[in-house]
Amino acid sequence: MFIDVMAEAHQAVAFQFTITPEGMDLQLSYQALHLIYRSGLRSWKKRISRMQNRVIKGVYPASPSSWLFVVIAILATMYMRSDPSMGLIAKIQQHLPLSLHVSLSSQGQTMLSALVFSTLLWLSVILALRFCLKLLLSYHRWMFEKHGSTSTTTKVWVTLLRLLSGRKPLLYSYQTSLPHLPVPTIKDTLSRYLESVQPLLTGPGFERMTGLATQFESSLGNRLQRYLKLKALWATNYVSDWWEEYIYLRSRGPIMVNSNYYGMDFLYVTPTSVQAARAGNTITALLLYRRKVNREELKPSRVPGTVIPLCAAQCERMFNTTRTPGIETDILQHWQDSECVAVYHRGRYFRLWVYQAGRLLSPREIQSQVQRILDDPSPPQPGEEKLGALTAGDRVPWSEVRKRHFGAGVNRRSLDVIERAAFFVTLDEEDQGMRGDDPAGNLDRYAKSLLHGKCYDRWFDKSFSIIVYKNGKNGLNAEHSWADAPTVAHLWEYTLATDAFQLGYTEDGHCKGEVDRSLPHPQRLLWDIPSEVQAQVSSSLAVAQQLADDVDCHVFPFRDFGKGRIKKLRISPDAFIQLSLQLAYYRDRGGFCLTYEASMTRLFREGRTETVRSCSNESCDFVKAVAGGEEEEHCRQLFRRAAEKHQNLYRLAMTGDGIDRHLFCLYVVSKYLGVDSPFLKEVLSEPWRLSTSQTPLQQMELFDLKNNPEFISLGGGFGPVADDGYGVSYIIVGEDMINFHVSSKHSCSGTDSHRFGQQISRAFKDILALLSSPDGKAALPKSPPQPQTKKAL
Structure with a gap:
């Protein structure tokens, strides 16, 4: 070991010199100098590459070479005895420094002024294109249109977006064109919040929460909202820095x-x-x-x-x-x-x-x-x-x-x-x-x-x-x-x-x-x-x-069917999974809970995540109907209504109209101002007993699952968020498999990851049987929820 360290130290010395009676003795290590040269060369290449990329993404959606095109076009127009600048080139020439007037001929001054005008025109076009691209990327109505029925507005929007995005972009080319995350209105956020907790609260409890929300909206809420809008004006993203910290x-x-x-x-x-x-x-x-x-x-x-x-x-x-x-x-x-x-x-x-x-x-x-x-x-x-x-x-x-x-x-x-x-x-x-x-x-x-x-x-x-x-x-x-x-x-x-x-x-x-x-x-x-x-x-x-x-971790691949079978029923695979999780939790714990599903807000600059509150009035109605053994057709109608509701909640979260990040930022503002809000305090303290997340497969072109079906990813998982809850991560792999990662804590007698995994599989099969059943008979027997403990298993 000592020899290795000494060898490295020797190689690291490029030169050394000593002064002797005969003079200065200089020794060079050419190998070390060569290593230093190669390492420095790599460093400079990286710097030049970064500078080049800054220029390329700085002018996107235009290209650096487009500057030359503008210059040639302007000079060609001037050669034809026309003034494309409408007198601006002449004014630029008048304001050139005196030294240039002395050193350059009249023709040279005109050429320089044309170059300046061309560059300013080019930069103006870039800013205009970037502004147009930002406006186009701010359009989110396409997400709320039904599959297969695209409006004329959306078709025109897609065409314009393709035209502006035609040039091959770098990784960060779109960053400055992405819109900023909007701040939802207090009224909309509170309305959607109350709707989300309605199935989880009793009558008196819901009335009390409604009163707290109304009081918050009429008093402190608007004051906090003004500060939040002020932050949104100057911050790139009004949520992300506070969320990270x-x-x-x-x-x-x-x-x-x-x-x-x-x-x-x-x-x-x-x-x-x-x-x-x-x-x-x-x-x-x-x-x-x-x-x-x-x-x-x-x-x-x-x-x-x-x-x-x-x-x-x-x-x-x-x-x-x-x-x-x-x-x-x-x-x-x-x-x-x-x-x-x-x-x-x-x-x-x-x-x-x-x-x-x-x-x-x-x-x-x-x-x-x-x-x-x-x-x-x-x-x-x-x-x-x-x-x-x-x-x-x-x-x-x-x-x-x-x-x-x-x-x-x-x-x-x-x-x-x-x-x-x-x-x-x-x-x-x-x-x-x-x-x-x-x-x-x-x-x-x-x-x-x-x-x-x-x-x-x-x-x-x-x-x-x-x-x-x-x-x-x-x-x-x-x-x-x-x-x-x-x-x-x-x-x-x-x-x-x-x-x-x-x-x-x-x-x-x-x-x-x-x-x-x-x-x-x-x-x-x-x-x-x-x-x-x-x-x-x-x-x-x-x-x-x-x-x-x-x-307590439990990982299991569900192989009975996957997104291929689900999509044939014209159902969103994510909605199918989330409603299955609601049914599984109801059977496992005998009730409903606040459910967290992670959604992204990366349509906006520096966006991270937003919460989809998957436990809704519609999902609870469906689960109760299935557990109560109601008519199959009625259950199917409730399922499709709940699936559509879930999809709408997901779209709202992605497009900046979620609930939880807005409430979180209002709470942070209240702490900065030193004021207490009973409403925000209670909202932020509610436990997420079911926390879920989908691991997306983003680069399907890298995996040839048809010719190499064995190269299937397991995805990943995380620990439980609440001490008495479950953490569920899932990844949809190919057409015929969904892998699940379930976590909970041994110290909670009411949770068991393996038991919940079995309930997920059962819910999957039962819902598929319900949606695939050809007649109107009851697809599922009446089975009221039976909360279990680990001691009973």
């Missing part, structure tokens, strides 16, 4: 389980069983994605099946980012670049360089470097093995320890390596995946491993961490404050597809490519962990372990 960064509890989420590998396939090889291809694929992000070569995400772009701002902090703890609030730190990744294996931390002289290492070279880490026999330093538990426990103790013991010296340098790394990698010693004699149970253990692991073998503060298991399975754990799941899912889709289909493996399971044997070994990070820090590590680990042990 107060929902995520100011949370003082553990982010493990409570905030972080996970993504899984393929369900049936493991491309290689060689751990180092899987790590090599996975790391390479992630770095190729980072290169595309840096060069803005990724296509902007769009609403599926349309040309409508989505905000790409969340991509900016994907790599080289970490969440650093604070006493009152955490801070997201982002660095422009990093040439290494941080690796954890058997209690040791390593710095793995992924570039050599400005060149990205080949997958086989990264595999070789990872294998060196796996083969390293050195033991962990005192206090090093479980150091990561600090990121899994409460935030305040971690902040205090970090400030006192990681502010300087060897600890500061090692912590900098982890925090500045492109991302974090854990080489896990376990086998995971759907395997062995208990595939269902192993999937559950796989989910728990990705969600929290051993509570100390992940660095939960990193924007995301990659876990590569001993049998070649992999997965991802993502920190939530910097971005939402669709952004990370896009990254993970690209990684899995590039790993399996583009990079590939040799017949014996190793990465492809050549290996430079002279590469310096990965560098062990050094620590000086005093007893005080080790005590806090043990304390944080105890907090995290208690939280991890309480999580």
Whole structure:
């Protein structure tokens, strides 16, 4: 180990000189100078690329070359003895500096004035085009039109949008043209809120809440609304900065389980069983994605099946980012670049360089470097093995320890390596995946491993961490404050597809490519962990372990049917799933609850998420009718009414007319003003006992499921939001499968993830039978809800 460090230090010295009696002795290391030259060349290439991209996206939807076209057109018109500027060129010529009048001929002055006029005209056209594009992207009526009946207005709108978006855009080209998130009216928000809680409250309870809402609207509400509208005038997005700070960064509890989420590998396939090889291809694929992000070569995400772009701002902090703890609030730190990744294996931390002289290492070279880490026999330093538990426990103790013991010296340098790394990698010693004699149970253990692991073998503060298991399975754990799941899912889709289909493996399971044997070994990070820090590590680990042990995860693929069968019934798959979840919850718990379904607001600049309150009057009417064994035709009518209601709620949330983000921001304003609102306080304290989210498949072109049906993604999941509730994540894969991730807490006797999973499957089958039944007889027997406890099972 000492020899490796000395070798790296020797290579890092480009020159050294000493003064002797004979004079100055200068020694040059040409190899080191060459490395410095190549590294600097890469850095300058990146700077030039960034400058070029700024120009290209700055003039979008026009192109830089269009300037030359305008100049030639103006000069050609002037050559034909016509003045296209209507006298402006002459006025510009009159106002040229005196020095130019002296140094340039009259014809030269005219040419320069024409160039200035052409440039101003070109910029004016760009601003006009951008303004038109922004107006077009502000049109959302298309979303509320029935499928197959497009209005003339929408057809014209689509045509104009295609014309303005014809040129190939960069990743961030649309950013300045995206509209700002509008502030809904107080009246509309309160009206929709009361409608959403009506099925959850008794008569007196609903009357009391109506009174609180009315009082709020007539008194404090309008005052808070004025401040919120003022913020919306100057802020890019009136929600996102407060949402990031107060929902995520100011949370003082553990982010493990409570905030972080996970993504899984393929369900049936493991491309290689060689751990180092899987790590090599996975790391390479992630770095190729980072290169595309840096060069803005990724296509902007769009609403599926349309040309409508989505905000790409969340991509900016994907790599080289970490969440650093604070006493009152955490801070997201982002660095422009990093040439290494941080690796954890058997209690040791390593710095793995992924570039050599400005060149990205080949997958086989990264595999070789990872294998060196796996083969390293050195033991962990005192206090090093479980150091990561600090990121899994409460935030305040971690902040205090970090400030006192990681502010300087060897600890500061090692912590900098982890925090500045492109991302974090854990080489896990376990086998995971759907395997062995208990595939269902192993999937559950796989989910728990990705969600929290051993509570100390992940660095939960990193924007995301990659876990590569001993049998070649992999997965991802993502920190939530910097971005939402669709952004990370896009990254993970690209990684899995590039790993399996583009990079590939040799017949014996190793990465492809050549290996430079002279590469310096990965560098062990050094620590000086005093007893005080080790005590806090043990304390944080105890907090995290208690939280991890309480999580009940259940992952199951539903294979009986998928979106193909659902769409044949002319039903939205998402509405079908959400209504099935309502029926499943009613059967499981004997009632209804406040339900959270995540929707995106990325149609707007810097948009993140909005809540769809899936438990509605219409959904409750349908569930009660099914549970009560009412006539089939009546149940079908109620189902379609509830599905249409759900779709409308989803559209409202996507187009900026949601409820919860508006109420949340009003509450933040009230706190800034130091005034209390009984109404807002009660609204913001309501528990989400059923929290749901769909993981979208965004890049279907990467996966050929017809020819490779075994390459099916499992999606990902998250922990329960409420102590007595469920967290449900699902991913619609192909036409015939839907994968579910259910989480709850063992400490709640009324919840059970496996039982709820069974209720979901039963609800799916029952609703499909109801919608597919040809006659009018009762499709389902009368079965009043029977709330169960774990002791009864």
